[in-house]
Amino acid sequence: MPRLSVKDSLFTAAAIMVSSGLCGILSLFGSGDVHVPLVFVLTVLVVSRLTEGYFYGIFTSIAAVFGVNYVFTYPYFAFDFTIAGYPLMFLSMLAVSLITSALTTQIKQQEKLRIETEKEKLRANLLRAISHDLRTPLTSIAGSTSILLEDENRLSGEQKRLLLQEVRDDALWLIHLMENLLSITRIGGEARIRKHLELLEELTGAAVHKFRKNCPAVHLRVTAPDEPIFVPMDIVLIEQVLVNLLENAVIHGKTLTHIDLSIALEDGMAVFSVENDGEWIDARVLPHIFDGYGVRADEKRGAGERRNMGIGLSVCRSIVKAHGGDIYAENTPPRGVRFRFSLPLKDMKDRADDGAKEGKEGDNAS
Protein backbone atom coordinates (compact mmCIF):
# COMPACT_ATOMS: atom_id res chain seq x y z
CA MET A 1 0.00 0.00 0.00
CA PRO A 2 1.78 3.12 -1.13
CA ARG A 3 1.59 5.91 1.41
CA LEU A 4 1.23 8.99 -0.73
CA SER A 5 1.56 12.50 0.51
CA VAL A 6 1.62 15.87 -1.21
CA LYS A 7 4.91 16.70 0.43
CA ASP A 8 6.67 13.55 -0.76
CA SER A 9 5.18 13.85 -4.26
CA LEU A 10 6.38 17.42 -4.60
CA PHE A 11 9.77 16.44 -3.25
CA THR A 12 10.09 13.59 -5.75
CA ALA A 13 9.04 15.81 -8.65
CA ALA A 14 11.53 18.45 -7.58
CA ALA A 15 14.32 15.90 -7.24
CA ILE A 16 13.68 14.55 -10.73
CA MET A 17 13.63 18.05 -12.17
CA VAL A 18 16.82 19.06 -10.44
CA SER A 19 18.70 15.98 -11.61
CA SER A 20 17.38 16.41 -15.15
CA GLY A 21 18.61 19.96 -15.09
CA LEU A 22 21.94 18.83 -13.72
CA CYS A 23 22.29 16.25 -16.49
CA GLY A 24 21.38 18.88 -19.04
CA ILE A 25 24.04 21.22 -17.74
CA LEU A 26 26.64 18.46 -17.51
CA SER A 27 26.04 17.36 -21.08
CA LEU A 28 26.74 20.93 -22.26
CA PHE A 29 30.28 20.50 -20.98
CA GLY A 30 30.88 16.89 -21.51
CA SER A 31 31.47 14.27 -23.94
CA GLY A 32 29.10 11.38 -23.83
CA ASP A 33 26.44 10.63 -21.27
CA VAL A 34 28.20 8.36 -18.80
CA HIS A 35 27.23 10.65 -15.91
CA VAL A 36 23.52 10.50 -16.66
CA PRO A 37 22.72 7.08 -15.11
CA LEU A 38 24.92 7.90 -12.10
CA VAL A 39 23.09 11.15 -11.44
CA PHE A 40 19.79 9.34 -11.64
CA VAL A 41 20.82 6.52 -9.34
CA LEU A 42 21.89 9.22 -6.90
CA THR A 43 18.48 10.84 -7.26
CA VAL A 44 16.79 7.51 -6.54
CA LEU A 45 18.93 7.15 -3.43
CA VAL A 46 18.05 10.61 -2.19
CA VAL A 47 14.35 10.15 -2.88
CA SER A 48 14.23 6.77 -1.15
CA ARG A 49 16.02 8.12 1.87
CA LEU A 50 13.88 11.18 2.32
CA THR A 51 10.40 9.97 1.43
CA GLU A 52 8.01 7.68 3.22
CA GLY A 53 7.72 4.02 2.14
CA TYR A 54 8.84 2.21 -1.01
CA PHE A 55 6.64 3.92 -3.53
CA TYR A 56 8.57 7.07 -4.37
CA GLY A 57 11.91 5.30 -4.74
CA ILE A 58 10.50 2.74 -7.15
CA PHE A 59 8.55 5.39 -9.01
CA THR A 60 11.71 7.47 -9.42
CA SER A 61 13.69 4.42 -10.63
CA ILE A 62 11.19 3.68 -13.38
CA ALA A 63 10.70 7.32 -14.28
CA ALA A 64 14.48 7.72 -14.46
CA VAL A 65 14.92 4.79 -16.83
CA PHE A 66 12.23 6.06 -19.21
CA GLY A 67 13.27 9.67 -18.82
CA VAL A 68 16.92 8.99 -19.52
CA ASN A 69 16.05 6.89 -22.52
CA TYR A 70 13.70 9.55 -23.83
CA VAL A 71 15.82 12.63 -23.27
CA PHE A 72 19.46 11.86 -22.80
CA THR A 73 20.26 8.94 -25.10
CA TYR A 74 20.22 8.66 -28.84
CA PRO A 75 17.70 9.04 -30.41
CA TYR A 76 17.07 12.16 -28.35
CA PHE A 77 13.46 12.91 -27.36
CA ALA A 78 12.21 9.55 -28.46
CA PHE A 79 11.85 6.16 -26.78
CA ASP A 80 14.08 3.47 -28.15
CA PHE A 81 15.18 0.50 -26.07
CA THR A 82 16.14 -1.64 -29.04
CA ILE A 83 19.47 -0.19 -30.10
CA ALA A 84 22.36 -2.59 -29.50
CA GLY A 85 23.53 -2.45 -25.91
CA TYR A 86 20.53 -0.44 -24.75
CA PRO A 87 18.44 -3.28 -23.35
CA LEU A 88 21.26 -4.37 -21.10
CA MET A 89 22.20 -0.84 -20.14
CA PHE A 90 18.67 0.22 -19.18
CA LEU A 91 17.88 -3.06 -17.49
CA SER A 92 20.96 -2.74 -15.33
CA MET A 93 20.14 0.87 -14.61
CA LEU A 94 16.65 -0.13 -13.57
CA ALA A 95 17.99 -2.97 -11.44
CA VAL A 96 20.60 -0.79 -9.73
CA SER A 97 18.09 1.95 -8.93
CA LEU A 98 15.45 -0.47 -7.71
CA ILE A 99 17.89 -2.25 -5.44
CA THR A 100 19.27 1.05 -4.17
CA SER A 101 15.80 2.26 -3.47
CA ALA A 102 14.70 -0.93 -1.75
CA LEU A 103 17.80 -1.18 0.42
CA THR A 104 17.63 2.43 1.50
CA THR A 105 14.00 2.19 2.43
CA GLN A 106 14.60 -1.05 4.25
CA ILE A 107 17.44 0.41 6.32
CA LYS A 108 15.22 3.32 7.17
CA GLN A 109 12.47 1.02 8.34
CA GLN A 110 14.84 -1.14 10.33
CA GLU A 111 16.07 1.95 12.14
CA LYS A 112 12.49 2.82 13.00
CA LEU A 113 11.93 -0.70 14.19
CA ARG A 114 15.07 -0.56 16.31
CA ILE A 115 13.89 2.60 18.04
CA GLU A 116 10.51 0.99 18.62
CA THR A 117 12.14 -2.08 20.15
CA GLU A 118 14.30 0.11 22.32
CA LYS A 119 11.22 1.93 23.56
CA GLU A 120 9.46 -1.36 24.12
CA LYS A 121 12.40 -2.59 26.17
CA LEU A 122 12.39 0.55 28.30
CA ARG A 123 8.69 0.12 28.88
CA ALA A 124 9.09 -3.52 29.88
CA ASN A 125 11.88 -2.71 32.32
CA LEU A 126 9.83 0.04 33.79
CA LEU A 127 6.83 -2.22 34.24
CA ARG A 128 8.96 -4.83 35.97
CA ALA A 129 10.42 -2.25 38.31
CA ILE A 130 6.99 -0.81 39.00
CA SER A 131 5.34 -4.07 39.89
CA HIS A 132 8.20 -4.80 42.23
CA ASP A 133 7.89 -1.38 43.81
CA LEU A 134 4.16 -1.80 44.18
CA ARG A 135 4.16 -5.24 45.71
CA THR A 136 6.47 -4.51 48.62
CA PRO A 137 4.65 -1.57 50.20
CA LEU A 138 1.22 -3.00 49.45
CA THR A 139 2.11 -6.28 51.15
CA SER A 140 3.28 -4.39 54.19
CA ILE A 141 0.22 -2.14 54.27
CA ALA A 142 -2.16 -5.07 53.98
CA GLY A 143 -0.21 -7.00 56.62
CA SER A 144 0.09 -4.19 59.14
CA THR A 145 -3.52 -3.14 58.91
CA SER A 146 -4.71 -6.76 59.26
CA ILE A 147 -2.72 -7.15 62.46
CA LEU A 148 -4.08 -3.87 63.76
CA LEU A 149 -7.63 -4.96 63.09
CA GLU A 150 -7.36 -8.56 64.28
CA ASP A 151 -4.98 -8.33 67.24
CA GLU A 152 -5.80 -4.86 68.38
CA ASN A 153 -5.96 -5.75 72.05
CA ARG A 154 -2.70 -7.65 72.18
CA LEU A 155 -0.59 -4.83 70.74
CA SER A 156 0.99 -2.15 72.87
CA GLY A 157 0.41 1.48 72.04
CA GLU A 158 3.98 1.76 70.86
CA GLN A 159 3.63 -1.24 68.56
CA LYS A 160 0.46 0.13 67.05
CA ARG A 161 2.08 3.46 66.47
CA LEU A 162 5.05 1.86 64.70
CA LEU A 163 2.80 -0.19 62.47
CA LEU A 164 0.74 2.85 61.56
CA GLN A 165 3.85 4.85 60.87
CA GLU A 166 5.02 2.21 58.45
CA VAL A 167 1.64 2.11 56.77
CA ARG A 168 1.82 5.87 56.29
CA ASP A 169 5.37 5.75 54.95
CA ASP A 170 4.42 3.01 52.53
CA ALA A 171 1.38 4.94 51.37
CA LEU A 172 3.45 8.08 50.83
CA TRP A 173 5.93 6.05 48.87
CA LEU A 174 3.12 4.70 46.68
CA ILE A 175 1.86 8.21 46.07
CA HIS A 176 5.35 9.24 45.08
CA LEU A 177 5.55 6.32 42.71
CA MET A 178 2.20 7.11 41.20
CA GLU A 179 3.11 10.72 40.59
CA ASN A 180 6.16 9.57 38.70
CA LEU A 181 4.07 7.20 36.64
CA LEU A 182 1.65 9.98 35.86
CA SER A 183 4.55 12.04 34.61
CA ILE A 184 5.34 9.29 32.15
CA THR A 185 1.82 9.22 30.81
CA ARG A 186 2.12 12.94 30.34
CA ILE A 187 5.19 12.54 28.15
CA GLY A 188 4.04 9.25 26.73
CA GLY A 189 3.04 8.38 23.23
CA GLU A 190 3.64 10.59 20.27
CA ALA A 191 1.86 13.54 21.83
CA ARG A 192 4.51 16.11 22.48
CA ILE A 193 4.89 17.67 25.85
CA ARG A 194 3.43 21.14 26.06
CA LYS A 195 6.24 23.56 26.63
CA HIS A 196 5.73 27.12 27.80
CA LEU A 197 8.27 29.77 28.61
CA GLU A 198 8.82 29.56 32.35
CA LEU A 199 10.99 31.57 34.70
CA LEU A 200 13.79 29.54 36.24
CA GLU A 201 13.26 31.11 39.65
CA GLU A 202 9.58 30.15 39.65
CA LEU A 203 10.58 26.59 38.87
CA THR A 204 13.12 26.42 41.69
CA GLY A 205 10.73 28.24 44.00
CA ALA A 206 7.98 25.69 43.40
CA ALA A 207 10.30 22.68 43.62
CA VAL A 208 12.05 23.87 46.76
CA HIS A 209 8.74 24.71 48.42
CA LYS A 210 7.50 21.21 47.77
CA PHE A 211 10.73 19.61 48.89
CA ARG A 212 10.80 21.64 52.11
CA LYS A 213 7.34 20.41 52.94
CA ASN A 214 8.52 16.79 52.80
CA CYS A 215 12.05 17.18 54.18
CA PRO A 216 12.16 20.30 56.36
CA ALA A 217 15.35 19.27 58.17
CA VAL A 218 17.71 19.12 55.21
CA HIS A 219 19.96 22.09 54.57
CA LEU A 220 19.38 23.17 50.99
CA ARG A 221 21.10 26.05 49.21
CA VAL A 222 19.80 27.38 45.92
CA THR A 223 21.85 29.46 43.50
CA ALA A 224 20.53 30.76 40.20
CA PRO A 225 21.58 33.46 37.74
CA ASP A 226 20.73 36.97 38.92
CA GLU A 227 18.71 38.01 35.92
CA PRO A 228 15.31 36.47 35.22
CA ILE A 229 15.64 33.73 32.63
CA PHE A 230 12.87 32.12 30.63
CA VAL A 231 13.26 28.52 29.55
CA PRO A 232 10.73 26.56 27.47
CA MET A 233 9.50 23.60 29.52
CA ASP A 234 6.55 21.77 30.99
CA ILE A 235 7.05 23.22 34.45
CA VAL A 236 5.10 20.52 36.26
CA LEU A 237 7.37 17.84 34.79
CA ILE A 238 10.64 19.67 35.40
CA GLU A 239 9.51 20.42 38.94
CA GLN A 240 9.07 16.68 39.30
CA VAL A 241 12.64 16.11 38.07
CA LEU A 242 14.01 18.53 40.65
CA VAL A 243 11.95 17.09 43.48
CA ASN A 244 12.98 13.57 42.49
CA LEU A 245 16.66 14.49 42.47
CA LEU A 246 16.42 16.33 45.78
CA GLU A 247 14.49 13.55 47.52
CA ASN A 248 16.73 10.95 45.97
CA ALA A 249 19.72 12.70 47.54
CA VAL A 250 18.07 12.56 50.95
CA ILE A 251 17.02 8.93 50.66
CA HIS A 252 20.35 7.63 49.39
CA GLY A 253 22.81 10.18 50.69
CA LYS A 254 22.74 8.71 54.23
CA THR A 255 25.65 10.74 55.59
CA LEU A 256 24.38 13.78 53.77
CA THR A 257 24.38 17.11 55.58
CA HIS A 258 23.47 19.54 52.82
CA ILE A 259 22.33 19.79 49.22
CA ASP A 260 23.28 22.44 46.69
CA LEU A 261 20.92 23.21 43.86
CA SER A 262 22.47 25.49 41.29
CA ILE A 263 21.63 26.63 37.80
CA ALA A 264 24.10 28.02 35.28
CA LEU A 265 23.83 28.96 31.63
CA GLU A 266 26.23 27.14 29.31
CA ASP A 267 26.19 27.01 25.50
CA GLY A 268 22.54 27.79 25.05
CA MET A 269 21.52 25.38 27.78
CA ALA A 270 20.31 25.89 31.31
CA VAL A 271 22.36 23.44 33.34
CA PHE A 272 20.88 22.30 36.66
CA SER A 273 23.11 20.69 39.22
CA VAL A 274 21.94 18.92 42.37
CA GLU A 275 24.95 18.18 44.52
CA ASN A 276 25.18 16.59 47.94
CA ASP A 277 27.91 15.51 50.33
CA GLY A 278 26.39 12.12 51.04
CA GLU A 279 27.54 8.61 50.26
CA TRP A 280 28.83 7.69 46.82
CA ILE A 281 26.75 5.67 44.44
CA ASP A 282 28.10 2.18 43.83
CA ALA A 283 30.30 2.35 40.73
CA ARG A 284 28.56 -0.70 39.28
CA VAL A 285 25.16 0.88 39.64
CA LEU A 286 26.14 4.32 38.39
CA PRO A 287 26.09 3.58 34.64
CA HIS A 288 22.58 2.09 34.92
CA ILE A 289 21.18 4.50 37.42
CA PHE A 290 18.70 6.00 34.96
CA ASP A 291 17.59 2.69 33.49
CA GLY A 292 14.91 2.00 36.05
CA TYR A 293 16.37 -1.32 37.16
CA GLY A 294 19.54 -0.19 38.90
CA VAL A 295 17.34 -1.33 41.71
CA ARG A 296 18.44 -4.95 41.56
CA ALA A 297 22.03 -4.36 42.59
CA ASP A 298 20.82 -2.32 45.53
CA GLU A 299 18.36 -4.92 46.59
CA LYS A 300 20.94 -7.59 47.19
CA ARG A 301 22.77 -5.40 49.62
CA GLY A 302 20.08 -5.63 52.24
CA ALA A 303 16.52 -5.03 53.11
CA GLY A 304 17.16 -1.44 54.15
CA GLU A 305 17.55 -0.47 50.52
CA ARG A 306 13.93 -0.89 49.72
CA ARG A 307 13.29 2.79 49.03
CA ASN A 308 15.04 2.83 45.71
CA MET A 309 14.59 5.61 43.26
CA GLY A 310 14.95 3.47 40.18
CA ILE A 311 11.73 4.66 38.65
CA GLY A 312 12.13 8.21 39.84
CA LEU A 313 15.45 8.55 38.05
CA SER A 314 14.30 6.87 34.89
CA VAL A 315 11.35 9.24 34.86
CA CYS A 316 13.79 12.11 35.26
CA ARG A 317 15.66 10.96 32.22
CA SER A 318 12.53 10.53 30.12
CA ILE A 319 11.37 14.01 31.04
CA VAL A 320 14.72 15.66 30.37
CA LYS A 321 15.11 13.80 27.06
CA ALA A 322 11.65 14.81 25.98
CA HIS A 323 12.75 18.40 26.50
CA GLY A 324 15.80 17.87 24.30
CA GLY A 325 18.21 17.88 27.21
CA ASP A 326 20.55 15.42 28.89
CA ILE A 327 21.05 14.05 32.39
CA TYR A 328 24.17 12.70 34.12
CA ALA A 329 25.18 11.39 37.51
CA GLU A 330 28.67 11.27 38.98
CA ASN A 331 30.43 10.75 42.27
CA THR A 332 32.40 13.79 43.35
CA PRO A 333 35.61 13.55 45.35
CA PRO A 334 36.16 13.43 48.26
CA ARG A 335 32.53 12.45 48.83
CA GLY A 336 29.13 13.34 47.54
CA VAL A 337 27.10 12.83 44.41
CA ARG A 338 26.25 15.27 41.66
CA PHE A 339 23.32 15.01 39.28
CA ARG A 340 23.33 17.38 36.37
CA PHE A 341 20.74 17.92 33.71
CA SER A 342 20.37 20.44 30.95
CA LEU A 343 17.48 22.08 29.14
CA PRO A 344 17.82 23.96 25.86
CA LEU A 345 17.13 27.68 26.21
CA LYS A 346 15.63 27.74 22.74
CA ASP A 347 12.82 25.45 21.82
CA MET A 348 14.25 22.97 19.35
CA LYS A 349 11.74 21.96 16.74
CA ASP A 350 13.20 18.62 15.86
CA ARG A 351 13.64 15.85 18.29
CA ALA A 352 13.79 13.23 15.59
CA ASP A 353 16.94 11.58 16.90
CA ASP A 354 15.98 11.60 20.55
CA GLY A 355 15.22 7.92 20.64
CA ALA A 356 18.42 6.95 18.86
CA LYS A 357 20.72 8.48 21.42
CA GLU A 358 19.25 6.90 24.52
CA GLY A 359 21.15 4.50 26.67
CA LYS A 360 24.71 5.75 26.62
CA GLU A 361 24.70 8.47 29.24
CA GLY A 362 25.39 8.11 32.89
CA ASP A 363 29.10 7.43 32.68
CA ASN A 364 30.35 10.45 30.82
CA ALA A 365 29.41 13.30 33.08
CA SER A 366 31.37 16.41 32.34
Next chain:
Amino acid sequence: MPLKERVLVVEDEKSIGHFVATVLTSNNYDVIVAHTGAEALAMVTSQSPDLVLLDLGLPDMDGTSIIKTVRSWSRLPIIVVSARMHERDKVEALDMGADDYITKPFGPSELLARIRAAIRHAGAAEAFPGAAPAEKYQVGDLVIDYDKRQVLVAGVNVRLTQNEYRIIALLGRHAGRVLTYDYLLREIWGANPRGDNQILRVNMANIRRKIEKNPAEPQYIFTEAGVGYRLWEGD
Protein backbone atom coordinates in the same frame (compact mmCIF):
# COMPACT_ATOMS: atom_id res chain seq x y z
CA MET B 1 -19.14 27.49 73.14
CA PRO B 2 -19.10 29.14 69.73
CA LEU B 3 -21.20 27.69 67.02
CA LYS B 4 -19.38 25.06 65.01
CA GLU B 5 -18.57 25.90 61.44
CA ARG B 6 -20.25 23.61 59.00
CA VAL B 7 -18.27 22.11 56.12
CA LEU B 8 -19.91 20.38 53.19
CA VAL B 9 -17.58 17.70 51.84
CA VAL B 10 -18.42 16.73 48.28
CA GLU B 11 -16.55 13.54 47.51
CA ASP B 12 -17.61 10.41 45.67
CA GLU B 13 -14.80 8.24 47.04
CA LYS B 14 -16.15 6.90 50.32
CA SER B 15 -12.73 6.37 51.90
CA ILE B 16 -11.50 9.88 51.20
CA GLY B 17 -14.80 11.36 52.31
CA HIS B 18 -14.53 9.39 55.54
CA PHE B 19 -10.94 10.48 56.12
CA VAL B 20 -11.77 14.14 55.54
CA ALA B 21 -14.87 13.94 57.70
CA THR B 22 -12.90 12.37 60.53
CA VAL B 23 -10.18 15.02 60.38
CA LEU B 24 -12.71 17.84 60.36
CA THR B 25 -15.01 16.41 63.04
CA SER B 26 -12.09 15.89 65.40
CA ASN B 27 -11.13 19.50 64.80
CA ASN B 28 -14.51 20.80 65.82
CA TYR B 29 -16.17 21.26 62.49
CA ASP B 30 -19.66 20.15 61.78
CA VAL B 31 -19.37 17.93 58.71
CA ILE B 32 -21.94 16.98 56.11
CA VAL B 33 -21.03 14.75 53.20
CA ALA B 34 -22.44 14.65 49.68
CA HIS B 35 -21.49 11.91 47.25
CA THR B 36 -22.89 13.40 44.08
CA GLY B 37 -23.18 16.83 42.54
CA ALA B 38 -26.98 16.85 42.76
CA GLU B 39 -26.83 15.97 46.44
CA ALA B 40 -24.23 18.70 46.95
CA LEU B 41 -26.36 21.39 45.36
CA ALA B 42 -29.35 20.33 47.43
CA MET B 43 -27.30 20.46 50.62
CA VAL B 44 -25.84 23.86 49.84
CA THR B 45 -29.33 25.31 49.88
CA SER B 46 -30.87 23.22 52.68
CA GLN B 47 -27.96 22.96 55.15
CA SER B 48 -26.30 26.34 54.60
CA PRO B 49 -22.70 25.25 55.12
CA ASP B 50 -19.91 27.74 55.86
CA LEU B 51 -17.58 26.17 53.33
CA VAL B 52 -17.65 23.61 50.54
CA LEU B 53 -14.80 21.21 49.94
CA LEU B 54 -15.43 20.06 46.41
CA ASP B 55 -13.80 17.18 44.59
CA LEU B 56 -13.77 18.00 40.88
CA GLY B 57 -14.12 14.40 39.73
CA LEU B 58 -17.74 13.64 40.46
CA PRO B 59 -19.76 10.90 38.80
CA ASP B 60 -22.90 12.82 37.88
CA MET B 61 -21.75 16.31 36.92
CA ASP B 62 -18.76 18.43 36.20
CA GLY B 63 -17.39 19.95 39.38
CA THR B 64 -16.98 23.33 37.72
CA SER B 65 -20.69 23.52 36.95
CA ILE B 66 -21.36 23.21 40.69
CA ILE B 67 -19.08 26.17 41.31
CA LYS B 68 -20.89 28.13 38.64
CA THR B 69 -24.31 27.34 40.08
CA VAL B 70 -23.32 28.19 43.64
CA ARG B 71 -21.55 31.37 42.53
CA SER B 72 -24.66 32.59 40.74
CA TRP B 73 -26.23 33.36 44.11
CA SER B 74 -23.64 32.97 46.88
CA ARG B 75 -20.15 33.99 47.99
CA LEU B 76 -19.92 30.77 50.02
CA PRO B 77 -16.22 29.80 50.11
CA ILE B 78 -15.37 26.82 47.91
CA ILE B 79 -12.13 24.85 48.07
CA VAL B 80 -11.53 22.55 45.17
CA VAL B 81 -9.79 19.19 45.56
CA SER B 82 -7.82 18.23 42.49
CA ALA B 83 -5.03 15.98 41.27
CA ARG B 84 -1.54 17.29 40.76
CA MET B 85 -1.31 17.04 37.00
CA HIS B 86 -4.56 18.80 36.28
CA GLU B 87 -3.47 22.44 36.27
CA ARG B 88 -6.08 23.38 33.73
CA ASP B 89 -8.87 22.06 35.94
CA LYS B 90 -7.52 24.10 38.82
CA VAL B 91 -7.24 27.26 36.76
CA GLU B 92 -10.72 26.76 35.39
CA ALA B 93 -12.17 26.19 38.84
CA LEU B 94 -10.45 29.27 40.25
CA ASP B 95 -11.55 31.41 37.33
CA MET B 96 -15.06 30.10 37.81
CA GLY B 97 -15.03 31.49 41.34
CA ALA B 98 -13.53 28.81 43.57
CA ASP B 99 -11.58 30.38 46.44
CA ASP B 100 -8.70 27.96 46.58
CA TYR B 101 -7.62 24.48 45.74
CA ILE B 102 -5.84 21.68 47.47
CA THR B 103 -3.89 19.03 45.62
CA LYS B 104 -4.38 15.34 46.25
CA PRO B 105 -2.75 13.79 48.17
CA PHE B 106 -2.97 16.18 51.09
CA GLY B 107 -2.37 15.74 54.80
CA PRO B 108 -4.65 16.78 57.67
CA SER B 109 -2.63 19.88 58.59
CA GLU B 110 -2.63 21.24 55.04
CA LEU B 111 -6.36 20.64 54.73
CA LEU B 112 -7.12 22.37 58.01
CA ALA B 113 -4.91 25.35 57.16
CA ARG B 114 -6.67 25.87 53.83
CA ILE B 115 -10.11 25.60 55.39
CA ARG B 116 -9.23 28.04 58.17
CA ALA B 117 -7.82 30.55 55.68
CA ALA B 118 -10.85 30.34 53.39
CA ILE B 119 -13.36 30.72 56.21
CA ARG B 120 -11.38 33.62 57.68
CA HIS B 121 -11.29 35.45 54.33
CA ALA B 122 -14.97 34.92 53.80
CA GLY B 123 -15.72 35.96 57.39
CA ALA B 124 -13.70 39.16 57.07
CA ALA B 125 -15.60 40.16 53.96
CA GLU B 126 -18.97 39.26 55.47
CA ALA B 127 -18.63 40.63 59.01
CA PHE B 128 -18.27 44.25 57.97
CA PRO B 129 -19.75 44.62 54.52
CA GLY B 130 -18.86 48.00 53.15
CA ALA B 131 -16.32 48.57 55.93
CA ALA B 132 -12.96 49.96 54.95
CA PRO B 133 -10.62 47.11 54.05
CA ALA B 134 -7.55 46.51 56.17
CA GLU B 135 -4.94 49.24 56.07
CA LYS B 136 -1.99 46.94 56.18
CA TYR B 137 -0.92 43.44 55.45
CA GLN B 138 1.98 42.10 57.43
CA VAL B 139 3.77 38.76 57.24
CA GLY B 140 7.33 38.00 58.31
CA ASP B 141 9.38 41.11 57.58
CA LEU B 142 7.04 42.19 54.82
CA VAL B 143 4.53 44.98 55.29
CA ILE B 144 2.14 46.16 52.60
CA ASP B 145 0.76 49.57 53.55
CA TYR B 146 -2.36 50.13 51.45
CA ASP B 147 -2.88 53.69 52.71
CA LYS B 148 0.52 54.97 51.77
CA ARG B 149 0.74 52.61 48.82
CA GLN B 150 4.13 51.36 49.87
CA VAL B 151 5.84 48.09 50.70
CA LEU B 152 8.38 47.68 53.48
CA VAL B 153 10.81 44.83 53.97
CA ALA B 154 12.39 44.79 57.43
CA GLY B 155 11.34 48.40 57.85
CA VAL B 156 12.96 49.56 54.62
CA ASN B 157 10.78 51.11 51.96
CA VAL B 158 10.94 49.10 48.73
CA ARG B 159 10.73 51.12 45.54
CA LEU B 160 8.15 49.46 43.35
CA THR B 161 6.65 50.64 40.08
CA GLN B 162 2.91 51.30 39.86
CA ASN B 163 2.13 47.90 38.43
CA GLU B 164 4.47 46.08 40.76
CA TYR B 165 2.73 47.69 43.71
CA ARG B 166 -0.69 46.85 42.33
CA ILE B 167 0.28 43.20 41.88
CA ILE B 168 1.60 42.76 45.38
CA ALA B 169 -1.29 44.72 46.88
CA LEU B 170 -3.69 42.38 45.12
CA LEU B 171 -1.81 39.35 46.38
CA GLY B 172 -1.83 40.90 49.85
CA ARG B 173 -5.61 41.40 49.81
CA HIS B 174 -5.96 37.71 49.02
CA ALA B 175 -3.00 36.48 51.05
CA GLY B 176 -2.84 32.72 51.39
CA ARG B 177 -4.96 32.20 48.32
CA VAL B 178 -3.68 31.45 44.88
CA LEU B 179 -4.42 34.06 42.22
CA THR B 180 -4.32 32.80 38.67
CA TYR B 181 -2.20 34.38 35.95
CA ASP B 182 -5.33 35.38 34.08
CA TYR B 183 -6.92 37.00 37.10
CA LEU B 184 -3.84 39.08 37.83
CA LEU B 185 -3.43 40.06 34.18
CA ARG B 186 -7.06 41.14 33.96
CA GLU B 187 -6.93 43.11 37.19
CA ILE B 188 -3.68 44.92 36.39
CA TRP B 189 -3.64 45.30 32.61
CA GLY B 190 -7.27 44.83 31.72
CA ALA B 191 -7.98 42.60 28.74
CA ASN B 192 -5.07 40.47 27.63
CA PRO B 193 -5.59 39.86 23.93
CA ARG B 194 -2.12 38.42 23.44
CA GLY B 195 -2.97 35.58 25.74
CA ASP B 196 0.51 35.20 27.16
CA ASN B 197 1.57 36.05 30.65
CA GLN B 198 5.13 37.13 29.97
CA ILE B 199 4.51 40.69 31.13
CA LEU B 200 3.18 39.45 34.47
CA ARG B 201 6.15 37.13 34.88
CA VAL B 202 8.63 39.89 34.23
CA ASN B 203 6.93 42.17 36.77
CA MET B 204 6.90 39.30 39.22
CA ALA B 205 10.60 38.68 38.68
CA ASN B 206 11.26 42.35 39.47
CA ILE B 207 9.14 42.23 42.62
CA ARG B 208 11.00 39.15 43.77
CA ARG B 209 14.32 40.89 43.27
CA LYS B 210 13.11 43.74 45.42
CA ILE B 211 11.51 41.86 48.31
CA GLU B 212 13.05 38.39 48.45
CA LYS B 213 16.49 37.58 49.85
CA ASN B 214 16.98 34.89 47.23
CA PRO B 215 14.60 35.11 44.25
CA ALA B 216 15.34 31.47 43.40
CA GLU B 217 14.06 30.43 46.81
CA PRO B 218 11.29 32.90 47.59
CA GLN B 219 9.97 33.33 51.09
CA TYR B 220 6.94 35.50 50.40
CA ILE B 221 5.56 34.92 46.93
CA PHE B 222 5.11 31.29 45.97
CA THR B 223 4.61 30.05 42.46
CA GLU B 224 2.00 27.38 41.92
CA ALA B 225 3.37 25.74 38.79
CA GLY B 226 1.09 26.33 35.85
CA VAL B 227 -1.61 28.04 37.93
CA GLY B 228 -0.57 31.30 39.53
CA TYR B 229 0.87 32.97 42.61
CA ARG B 230 0.19 32.86 46.30
CA LEU B 231 1.41 35.31 48.94
CA TRP B 232 2.66 33.75 52.14
CA GLU B 233 0.18 34.00 54.97
CA GLY B 234 2.46 32.97 57.80
CA ASP B 235 2.82 29.49 59.26
